[in-house]
Amino acid sequence: MSDVAVALFTSDLRVHDNPMLRAALREAERVVPLFVVDSGIARTGFPAPNRAAFLADCLADLDASLRDRGGRLVVARGDVVAETCRVAEATGAATVHLAAGVSGYATRRERRLRAALAEAGRGLTVHEASLTAVPPGALTPGGRGKDRFVVFTPYFRRWDVESLRAVRGAPRVVRIPDVRSAPLPTPGELAPGEASPALPRGGENEARRRLRAWERGPLDRYAERHDAPGAEDGTSRLSPYLHFGCVSPVELVSRARKRGGDGAEAFVRQLAWRDFYHQMLAARPNSSWEDFRYRRRTGWRDDPAGVAAWRDGRTGFPIIDAAMRQLRHEGWMHNRARLLVASFLTKTLDVDWRVGARYFLDLLVDGDLANNQLNWQWAAGTGTDTRPNRVLNPLTQALRHDRGGPFVRRWVPELAALRGSAVHRPWRVPERLDYPAPIVQPPD
Known part of the structure; x- marks a missing residue:
């Protein structure tokens, strides 16, 4: 066991069923739970007031959960690669742990971080993407040159029989080395502007509260009610928490399958749709802004x-x-x-x-x-x-x-x-x- 490792949080802002965090704790006596307010993300134009407010909630909640276990969230600001390398050097960490992403930005970040750490004599361990139940590259169709499914039904047939990893609980103790941290970010720092007035509260604890309420009854009626936008509690409202990694999709699938019934089956199918699109984006990152298939008629109207x-x-x-x-x-x-x-x-x-x-x-x-x-x-x-x-x-x-x-x-x-x-x-x-x-x- 090494002395120090860095657990770099990106879109996996939870302590329950977090393979990246568990691996870092298993490897090292002390772990730096690190989040970098990434200046590179800001330049992409992706931050927005609603996600900024939700993210600020998530980080505060994650910090509180880590403090309950003897640790805390270490926050840095700037270029994610430079700041991660700086923290690793300051703490003597031999390895940085990271959950894989599927976007073009995430894969470029991973390549840059691996090269920078290697130059300093440190390693990068990349874990399966925590935003999906089945990793994006795990299922591929037969045939030469086919790197991903492009039709959902055959994908779902394979996905539905795939064995999922075991769901793990939250760690009992998180020991961190002596390391400086910036304050937790505010919503205004993450993105200027006002958030929507009825925005949900972010964070893992809120996600788990909603999950328990969802399982107490609405889940059983999901198959018959999920297409009706006016139906109260017709859907789980867990999508923001899945997006920020406040709840594990593996845990959601496992719990729904254990419950069983038409509602649970329909809910699991929707989770498979999320995985389907993530495996598509991982295989073709440019489909985020380019037509996946060419249109069969003339161009768009300016209206x-x-x-x-x-x-x-x-x-x-x-x-x-x-x-x-x-x-x-x-x-x-x-x-x-x-x-x-x-x-x-x-x-x-x-x-x-x-x-x-x-x-x-x-x-x-x-x-x-x-x-x-x-x-x-x-x-x-x-x-x-x-x-x-x-x-x-x-x-x-x-x-x-x-x-x-x-x-x-x-x-x-x-x-x-x-x-x-x-x-x-x-x-x-x-x-x-x-x-x-x-x-x-x-x-x-």
């Missing part, structure tokens, strides 16, 4: 007025406007609603999917490149949808998934007085409403 109406929730299509207003208020949007607003922007307004994906990343607290970008590409017909010309009719979808209009009534109060399905067809109502006319011809 500033349409985009502005879409962003503001003033399109005249109630289900679309309700979803966009929820996004602004909560920093989160129901998954079915995400598909609807993405289809509306790309297929109805014919606007480039990158415009919508960028706006989502500005507001979504759970926004990551794999799930956000590749779901947008699915909706736009440039991604993995086997029916690239599929259009999700906003009226049909609203009548099917928001029966009676509870979702629309909550987020579009101008229409709250309308009864029944009329809330989804305000253009048919003869009386004057304080609500815009549809920006394009509505379906009927």
Whole structure:
């Protein structure tokens, strides 16, 4: 056993079931739990007020959990490679432990860190990505040159029978060497601007509280309720915590399978979708901003007025406007609603999917490149949808998934007085409403 190791936290901000942290504690007598407020991330334009506020919560929570075990979170600011090497040298650490990422930025960071540590005579141990249940490169289809699945169903067949690693608990003790730390970052330091007013609280302890509440009943009804955006507790609301690594996807899959039932099976399938997109991004990092498949028709329209109406929730299509207003208020949007607003922007307004994906990343607290970008590409017909010309009719979808209009009534109060399905067809109502006319011809 060596004397000191560094456990570099990135998107695995938890103490339960954290293979990277456990490996560092197993290897060394003392461990530096390190988080670097990375100036390189800031230059990418990825930080946003909602994720910054959530991240600040996560780091404070992680620090508290480590202190409960005799340690603390060590914070540094600057270039992640330079700061990690500085901390390793100051503490005499022989090895740095890191969980693998799937984005282009994460792989470049890993290469730079490995080279810099090797030059100083130190090692880098990279552990399987902690953001997925099955590691991104573990499943590949047969055939020469096929490095990833591009269709979900065959991927899921393999994924569903794959053995998962055992779920591990949190360490009892974390001993750290004498090392200086910067203060925990504030949301304003991480990203300027105001967060959404109803943003959820971040951190592992909040994630585990929500997980326990989810398992006490809503999980069992997930199969029948997860497509209804107006259904209370219809979804787990755990996506922000998965994005920041506050909860382990391996643990979620294991606990759901142990519980069993239609709801648990449907929930596990959604977790498999997350893994599917992560393995795609790992194999082709440029798909975060480039079409995964070329479009089969001419280019996108330039429609500033349409985009502005879409962003503001003033399109005249109630289900679309309700979803966009929820996004602004909560920093989160129901998954079915995400598909609807993405289809509306790309297929109805014919606007480039990158415009919508960028706006989502500005507001979504759970926004990551794999799930956000590749779901947008699915909706736009440039991604993995086997029916690239599929259009999700906003009226049909609203009548099917928001029966009676509870979702629309909550987020579009101008229409709250309308009864029944009329809330989804305000253009048919003869009386004057304080609500815009549809920006394009509505379906009927």
